[in-house]
Amino acid sequence: MSTQLPQLFGLAVRQQRERLGWSQERLAESADLNRSYVGELERGQAVPSLITLDKLARALGQSPSNLLAQTERLSQQRLISGLRLTAIAC
Structure with a gap:
């Protein structure tokens, strides 16, 4: 997950x-913050x-822990989707 963390946080x-x-x-x-920096964050190009x-x-309007929890949920969704695709391919 660590390599995808910036992209998932941006999402x-x-x-x-x-x-x-x-x-x-x-x-x-x-x-x-600078608008271009927000764009870089959203694209996962900045940490x-x-x-x-x-x-x-x-x-x-949320706590930092809530924003990180959303990032974690996205990571779990990606993992589940990847497992489903692997199961279909097998």
Whole structure:
């Protein structure tokens, strides 16, 4: 999972941002981050610090642990999907 962690975290951020109907620019402003950096995070091209995790989570109206839990759920969903595909291929 560790190699996919940045991509899954970015997906979790994007899902939560879209749930609020926010643009990347609005999230960036609310989290006091650069818009292009938010885009890099969402694409899994950047790994956030703990301070950035906190800023993003608070801007999205949740705790950092909730945002990480969403990332973990996405990881589990991917694992289950991969197992299903493996079972079908066998």
